[in-house]
Amino acid sequence: MNEVINTYIPIVNTFLCNGCGDCARSCPVDKMPRNPEKTILKVINGMVNILRPELCEGCGLCVESCPQSAIKIVLKE
Numbered sequence: 001m002n003e004v005i006n007t008y009i010p011i012v013n014t015f016l017c018n019g020c021g022d023c024a025r026s027c028p029v030d031k032m033p034r035n036p037e038k039t040i041l042k043v044i045n046g047m048v049n050i051l052r053p054e055l056c057e058g059c060g061l062c063v064e065s066c067p068q069s070a071i072k073i074v075l076k077e
Contacts, residue, residue, distance in 0.1 A: 008058030009076045010040065012048050016070035019046040023062035023071050029055050 010023075024030055024041035032038060040052050041062065048071070062071050 006054065006056055006058060007076050008056045008073050009053040010050055010056050010062060011072050011074055012050060013070045013072075014047065016068045017048050018068050018070070019043050019048060020067065021048065022065040022067065023048055026061040026065035028059060028061065029057060 012023075021043040024043060027041055029038065029040050030042075038052065038055060040050065040055050042049055042051055053076075056073065058073050060073055063073055
């Protein structure tokens, strides 16, 4: 089975991120049945880390949920 690679990637501004994890909790890909290999966003040591940016579907829910405006979705070059 081939994995679909999307054209969007999430970018976190580490200066604005407060590590609350709202973005990770809002991500529909991360809400799929728990599979650590399919996790895009995860809070590690008080900071949101982007683990699998290629799985991002570009929905923007993480952007909408971030109270610090610390995450954005961009087209992959």
